[in-house]
Amino acid sequence: MKKGIMKKFLILAALAGLIGLLAACGDDSSEGASGEESGSGDMTVEIVAKGFQHDFWRAVRQGAEEAAEEHGVEMNFVGPQDESAIAEQVEMLNNAVNKNPDAIALAALDTSALIGPIEQSMDRDIPIIGFDSGVPDAPEGAIDANASTDNYAAGELAAENMYPAIEDKVAEADGDVRIGVVAQEVNSFSITERTVGFIDKMAELVEGELGEGTVAVIGHEKLENGVAEGDAKLVIETRVPAELTDSAGQTEAQTLLNKDDLIGIYGSNEFAAKAIINADSAISGGKIGPDKVIAVGFDSGAMQLDAVRSERFYGAVTQDPVSIGYNALDLAVKAANGEEVSDVDTGAVWYDAENVDSEEITDLVYE
Amino acid sequence: MGDNNGLKQTMGNVVGSQKFIAVLALVAIYIFFAISSESFRSTDTLVSIFDASYYIGFLAIGVTFVIITGGIDLSIGTVMMCSAIIGGVLFQMGMPMWLTLIMIIAIGGTFGLLNGLLVARFKLPPFIATLGTMMIARGLGSIISNVQSVTFPLRGAEEGFYKSIFRLDNNFPIGIFVLILFAVLAAIVLNKTKVGRYIFSIGSNREATRLSGVDVNKWETIAYVISGLFAGIAGIAYAATYTTILPGEGAGFELDAIAGVVIGGTSLSGGIGSIFGTVIGVFIMSVLKVGLPYIDLQPHYQLFITGIVLIIAVYLDVRRRNKL
Structure with missing residues (x-):
């Protein structure tokens, strides 16, 4: 009986492994084209956002992808399920730091929760760029520059x-x-x-x-x-x-x-x-x-x-979420190259019925 | 008598083999990630896995007791956060840290007692009773914190010593030994004491246990109190690992913990289970959680794959019971 269960389990485990591998392959073909593999692979930037599936973060990601393509770097964009998932973001930043990227871009949900991995990346001389709301009250010298709205x-x-x-x-x-x-x-x-x-x-x-x-x-x-x-x-x-x-x-x-x-x-x-x-x-x-x-x-x-x-x-x-993403990655690449970087105000604009569908606004808003 | 012994032995073997399978699965998953990703093999990653295991681990150890009685405790996730956030508020009001930590555990225990009374004394179905306390805990945390987040002191700050319970200043993950210590204590209580014996007995056959003169209500209540106390300890682990506690959070963690318990071979119908299995189950989930991003899979894939693992585990559980 023991053996029977073992055998069945091994088959099931192999199946699960196969599914995992398939998922990995599927991921490569669908998302790889849009960023992860867009560069020469010489430089990687880990981007840890405050969200993922929300329209806003998609627009940020789009901006970051544009910049990644221009610079020819690899990027990996992650974000927690929602903006209250502090623990999830801590784990994501831990992972990002453990991967030893050339730079990290971070929109912190809660700085004090993230202190551990932030200090670790300082020890390893991985530059961090804050974006969107940045990393408020970060330790001195942890954040090289911010790409954010005032x-x-x-x-x-x-x-x-x-x-x-x-x-x-x-x-x-x-x-x-x-x-x-x-x-x-x-x-x-x-x-x-x-x-x-x-x-x-x-x-x-x-x-x-x-x-x-x-x-x-x-x-x-x-x-x-x-x-x-x-x-x-x-x-x-x-x-x-x-x-x-x-x-x-x-x-x-x-x-x-x-x-x-x-x-x-x-x-x-x-x-x-x-x-x-x-x-x-x-x-x-x-x-x-x-x-x-x-x-x-x-x-x-x-x-x-x-x-x-x-x-x-x-x-x-x-x-301007696209500009936030673009500038975050741009600053991250510059910081990784050892250039001086300073904060970028990514701007805010008023829109109403008159100009909502004008070109200058449609570039900034997202559905 | 001989038959009975044989049955017991078979039961022991099957429980043992499920544990064995769980350990094998854990090792296999770990090796899979280690082969797939170079950076996964670092000690920092191992520390991340431990960090992600502490709070779920304590929740799971506690709820194992309740599940063995044949009950369920859905409140542990929000009780954990509620205890932590009330502790944080008390600390901000000037309570010393050592007393705050005791209070956090005590608040968890109080919720456990409430659950125990509702289930054992007032005969509410455990699912409903703990669903109610789950909401109560969630609401209470928000009320007491005035819907504001609470931040515990940082490492190195005054009274920041509690962080060193789980990670020393030189990053040594001492918390794994704390978790193992509590797991061993829980296993001793479960396997070597009257408490554990009666808890198993209630789960196997409640009526027979009652008829043999055991105060079923009392021991069942104690199972819920243990679950609550561990939810409090989980609250400390959560605060030490993540520092900031948001109001209204915690729902969903109980399901992660229960999934860990079930993957570890404890039967949801009661009477069968082990702390060792629970800890292994929790680590299987943590390794998946930390490992999947290394092969560039987003967190939703983790849910997907954990779901498959859970179903396999329950399938084995069902088969095992049908065989008996």
Whole structure:
């Protein structure tokens, strides 16, 4: 009996091995052409992103592949399932370092979790380039340069563009009016910067018109400004979903949309913008649109682009993911060659119904 | 009597052979990766494999006790994260690290006790009871942390000593010895003490155990408490390895742990199982997890292949029981 089981197991194990090999071969033919084998093989760059299957990361990857082809280097692009999978990313960076590449490009989910492999790559003199949100609070000398968006400025850009559309409503309101902010989280530096950049700029613009202390920032503790809701002309309320699911995001957006005094709403990344669109679709007649609640988004994605095209969204700010990927790999190659490298601002742009399908925007946004 | 002995012996052989197969599979997978990739053969990679095994290993050792009773504990993943995040909050409020570590284990144990009472005393089906505590733990962690991530002190920082439980400052993976130590302790409890004897007995035949005068409720509860305590220890391992704990996380880890237990030859219908097998099962999963990227396969391939391994393991389990 023992032997019988052994035999069967060995057959099954061989089968599993075969499947594994097939998967490996399939991988080579489908993905090899798009990057891994595009170069001479003299230099390899490991790219560890914050995500993988998301449109945004595909665009980053596309940019990196373009640069890899230009430089003739091999690249390997990995990223965890979602942006809360810290442990998964630690393991990915461990792997990347263990492979001894010429350079690493890293978008850290959480720097303190990654300290081990980061220090290991410093010991081995593997240069690290930060990209997207980079590697905030990294140890001195660990990061050679960053390819990233100035997120605070990008958040400000959203506020500056929303302000003219709501200016009159704020000034002419009897009681107070409200602007809702949906933020995916308050842990990630980049998303928090965009959220805070928007809130600060909006408060500055309104207080410039109506005087100090007329704006109350409420919602999440981290963002409150101490002005009581009752004393304010404008309330900026931030809501953060309890977990990273579309339905949790939608719940928070819906709570904001159901407030009668709401005049504007801002979602500080694609997740949040999508939450607003989904929540609004669930309300009969819809709350957002021209002459209704002014909605402003961030990043792109098919849903958000449609919303901008149809003017349900007043507009949105986009980073340039292709440029982020391109510059990350470009900097990584330069650093590996021992050249001096310095930070690159990959830029942010406002887009609305008028220019969403223009060439300058379609290059930046992704479906 | 003679027949009975023969049966026991056969049973021992089969359990033994499953363990043997698991060890063979582990070695085979390791050698496969070592041949396929030069950089996989480094000690750094081995350390990565250990790092990826600690928390799942503790979860799996603990839940082995529950599975042997014929029950299941779905809450361990989120209980682990909940214990760790509450510990982190307490630490940030000024609690010394040594007390924080004890608290983390105690919180895990408390959840275990809750599970045990719900299942043994209030007769809730284990699947439902622990599904409930899984959600409770997930929610509680978010409530107490105010949906913010908690960062434990870094290596070298004040009170950063807890990191050296699993990796010394010179990168020596001491954690593997800690894991083995706890595995040996768990194996002794399971095989050489009354606790273990009754846990096996409940899993094999609950009614007969009760009729022979054993306080089934008590020993079943203890199995869940052990599972909870180990989830707490896993929380420490997780914090030491990954430093930052996010609220609302941990769901899914219990399934990794249970998969490790099953691959290691413990039967989901209860009464059969071993800690040794569980540890081997966990390492099979970790080697796959760490190894697949070396042959340029993305993590989703890991799920795919682990699924196949799991199905093979359960198939063997089913066959084994049919033979008996």
